Amino acid sequence: MRTVISGGTVVTAVGSSPADVLVEGECIVALAAAGSELAEGWAAGADRRIDASGRLVIPGGIDGHTHMEMPFGGTKAADTFETGTKAAAWGGTTTVIDYAIQSRGDSLRQGFDAWLAKADGVCAIDYGFHMIVSDVSEFSLKEMDQLVDDGVSSFKLFMAYPGVFYSDDGQILQAMQRASGNGATVMVHAENGIAIDTLVAQALERGNTAPRFHGETRPSTLEGEATHRAICLAKVTGAPLYIVHLSAMEALDEVTAARDTGQPVFAETCPQYLFLSEEDMARGDFEGAKYVCSPPLRPTAHQAQLWRGLRTNDLSVVATDHCPFCFRQQKELGRENFSKIPNGLPGVEHRMDMIYQGVVSGEITVERWVELTSTTPARMFGLYPKKGTIAPGSDADIVIYNPGLVHTLSAETHHMDVDYSVYEGRRLKGGVETVLSKGRIIVDHGAYHGSAGHGRFLERGLNGYLG
Ligand code: URP
Ligand code: ZN
Ligand code: ZN
Numbered sequence: 001m002r003t004v005i006s007g008g009t010v011v012t013a014v015g016s017s018p019a020d021v022l023v024e025g026e027c028i029v030a031l032a033a034a035g036s037e038l039a040e041g042w043a044a045g046a047d048r049r050i051d052a053s054g055r056l057v058i059p060g061g062i063d064g065h066t067h068m069e070m071p072f073g074g075t076k077a078a079d080t081f082e083t084g085t086k087a088a089a090w091g092g093t094t095t096v097i098d099y100a101i102q103s104r105g106d107s108l109r110q111g112f113d114a115w116l117a118k119a120d121g122v123c124a125i126d127y128g129f130h131m132i133v134s135d136v137s138e139f140s141l142k143e144m145d146q147l148v149d150d151g152v153s154s155f156k157l158f159m160a161y162p163g164v165f166y167s168d169d170g171q172i173l174q175a176m177q178r179a180s181g182n183g184a185t186v187m188v189h190a191e192n193g194i195a196i197d198t199l200v201a202q203a204l205e206r207g208n209t210a211p212r213f214h215g216e217t218r219p220s221t222l223e224g225e226a227t228h229r230a231i232c233l234a235k236v237t238g239a240p241l242y243i244v245h246l247s248a249m250e251a252l253d254e255v256t257a258a259r260d261t262g263q264p265v266f267a268e269t270c271p272q273y274l275f276l277s278e279e280d281m282a283r284g285d286f287e288g289a290k291y292v293c294s295p296p297l298r299p300t301a302h303q304a305q306l307w308r309g310l311r312t313n314d315l316s317v318v319a320t321d322h323c324p325f326c327f328r329q330q331k332e333l334g335r336e337n338f339s340k341i342p343n344g345l346p347g348v349e350h351r352m353d354m355i356y357q358g359v360v361s362g363e364i365t366v367e368r369w370v371e372l373t374s375t376t377p378a379r380m381f382g383l384y385p386k387k388g389t390i391a392p393g394s395d396a397d398i399v400i401y402n403p404g405l406v407h408t409l410s411a412e413t414h415h416m417d418v419d420y421s422v423y424e425g426r427r428l429k430g431g432v433e434t435v436l437s438k439g440r441i442i443v444d445h446g447a448y449h450g451s452a453g454h455g456r457f458l459e460r461g462l463n464g465y466l467g
Contacts, residue, residue, distance in 0.1 A: 001025060003439065004042045007034060008052025008400065012059065012389050013371035021057060022046075023396040026438040030392055050434060050441075052400050058370050059389050060094025060125075060397030060437065061352045062377040065244060065268065065319030068098055069118055073333065073342040078324045078418045082122040082452050084348055087415040089124045089442050089450055091349035092432040094397035095387055095458070097377075099156060100129040101165075108133065108143040112152060116457065123455030125437050126397075128381065130154040130187060134164070136171035144175070145182045151459025153382050154185040156244065159226045160193035160294060169233060176239035183462040185266075185380070186234065187242045190226035190251060191218060191295055200339050211288030214338045215278045215296035223295050224250025231258045231265055240264040240466055242380070245321045247273040247295040249305040256314040264466060266380060268317035269306050271354040272297060272345055276422060289331040290420050292341045293321065307363045310372060317380060318355050318372045322348035324418035346418045350409060352399070354423070356430040382461030396439040405431035 003023040010019040010031065018034040022042050032039040043049055068084040070077040079087065081098075088096055100115035102108045108131055119127055131152050133140060144155060157172045158165035167175070172188070179186045199217040208216075227243055231254055234241035243255060246267045258265040272293065277300045280291040291297055309315035323344025325331055334341030347354075355373055358364045364372070378388020386395050409423040435443035442450030 001048065001439065002046045003048045003050065004046040005050045005052050005057055005398065005400065006039065006043055008055045008057035010057045010390055011366050011370050013367055013375035015367060021390060021398065023436070023439050026396060028390060028392055028394050028396050031390070050400065054404065055433060056366065056401040056403060057390065058399050058401055059374045059387070059394070060399050060435065061092050061373045062095040062097070062383065062387055063088060063093045063320050063322065063348055063351055064097045064317055064377040064381055065270070065321045066096045066098045066348055067321070067323040067344065070099070070101070070323055072323070072344065073340060075325065075330050075333065075342055077344060078326050078330065079322070079416055080122070081119040081127070082124070083417040084322065085124040085127065085455055086448070086450065087349040089435055089437065090415045090432070090448070092352040092399040092401065092435055093125065093348060094435065094437045095126045095128070095383065096348065097128045097130055097381055099132050100152070101132045102134050102140065104135045106135070108140050108147055112147060119457065121453045124442065124450040124452065125455040126458050127455055128383070128458040128460050130156055132156045132165060133167070133175055134158070136167050136175055141174055141178045144178050144184060148182045148184050153183070153460050153462050154187055154242065155179065156187040156189065158189040158193070159230065160189050160191040160196065162193045162197055166193050169229065172230070173233050173237060176234055176237035180237045180239040185240045185242050185463045187244050188230040189245070190223060190230050190243055192222040192226045195222055204337060204339065209337050211286065211292055211338050211341060212278070212282040214292045214341065215281050218294060218296045220248035220250050220298055220302070223248045224254055227251040227254040231263065234265065235263055240463055241266070243267040245270050245295060246315065247298050247302065249302050252305055252309045252314060256309070259314055266317070266465065267315050268319045269310070269315050270319060270321045271347055271351055272422060274303055274306055275354060277303070280422070286335055289334060289341045290327055290422060291345065292331070292338070292343060293323070293345045294343045307358065310364060311368070316372070316376050318351065319377065320347035320351045322346060324416055326418055327420045345422050346416045347422070349414055349416050350423060353428050353431060357428060360429045379464035382463060383458060384464050396436050398436040399432055400434035401430060402433045403430045405433070407431050
């Protein structure tokens with residue numbers, strides 16, 4: 001099957017130009033200047049022509065941080081791999097990297113196999129895994145080497161959630177030592193969980209049980225402190241470090257300072273930290289529970305700093321940390337006690353559109369939008385150039401994006417399997433029109449043509465930002 005996408009503006013991380021794209025089977029095979037003889041010849045011989053006039057033609061989004069079906073706080077995230085990857089596709093994301101979890105007492109391999117089984121045969125788009133290490137031992141440290149060979153080249157450790165996923169500094173140091181030997185990237189959830197748990201207990205003793213106390217007991221200073229500590233541990237070991245879901249300016253300052261010294265430290269933020277704030281967590285009638293995630297939403301003053309970090313590349317990725325829990329049955333678990341509200345927000349469907357609002361408002365360029373949401377995650381997580389760009393040889397994961405569309409987000413119309421939207425009623429400029437995954441049209445002008453099982457597991461290589 002030969003497909004020509006013609007008349008659009010091809011946008012990559014390095015530039016934008018009017019060009020036609022030739023797709024054969026699952027891959028992009030060539031680009032030609034719009035209107036050139038070459039392009040005209042392709043159009044004549046193509047099996048299918050997609051008219052992208054007035055549209056942006058971008059590489060499919062890569063969401064490097066999702067939690068489909070994640071067990072948390074006695075329940076599990078509402079989206080399955082089937083529903084969550086389908087919702088991602090609707091929003092122009094054609095690859096997700098989810099987090100497989102090692103349960104305490106189990107091996108890494110058991111966790112990885114369990115997550116492979118959950119995703120097998122049901123995903124709408126391609127997917128890979130990071131590995132959450134929650135039981136650092138001599139055995140699991142050795143297992144990290146094998147997992148790198150099996151295409152899992154990044155490992156998340158938690159400074160938060162004592163008794164659940166938490167690792168102490170010595171354990172994190174050991175994982176980093178192993179990573180510095182096998183080339184893996186260590187990802188850290190940087191919040192001081194020990195201090196936070198004390199603040200949580202004190203708040204509850206005072207009868208402060210409402211959702212907003214989730215934020216008050218997780219101050220940004222303790223994210224900054226943990227980020228500093230993670231950077232120091234990484235420095236001692238020489239391992240590359242990736243700070244996940246960075247929310248606070250104090251943490252960003254630490255990342256910026258480390259990067260200025262040349263240390264391989266990277267960080268991601270998420271749309272919720274750019275567009276939502278602690279005021280959402282303070283909504284009455286338990287509505288604030290919809291916005292409970294960790295790290296928590298911050299005062300609005302942090303947002304300008306995060307946009308600055310996205311421009312300067314001190315923040316180099318935008319991922320969603322998609323971890324949805326239904327308001328009615330799941331967030332409800334914490335009605336009498338904020339510490340029992342399952343942590344996480346829905347977002348996988350709206351990342352491309354939300355960050356495009358930064359293009360609309362002039363915070364970032366359209367090329368930077370593509371870089372933050374597709375190209376850098378592809379490089380960072382060992383998928384480039386198969387994913388993350390529009391170039392000969394790359395997978396034909398392509399989004400036709402209409403900058404002229406205006407639409408309103410709502411739980412009534414979204415495709416994530418969750419009963420609320422954190423962006424309910426928000427009007428957005430720009431929207432996804434057509435999505436190709438490996439050459440196949442899976443979304444087109446409001447109709448879904450994908451199928452469960454089209455997505456395949458991606459064995460990832462090492463971080464492309466290291467020498
Ligand atoms: O609140 C969050 N972020 N839930 C998902 C788990 C995590 O820490 O990423
Ligand atoms: Zn986390
Ligand atoms: Zn997460």
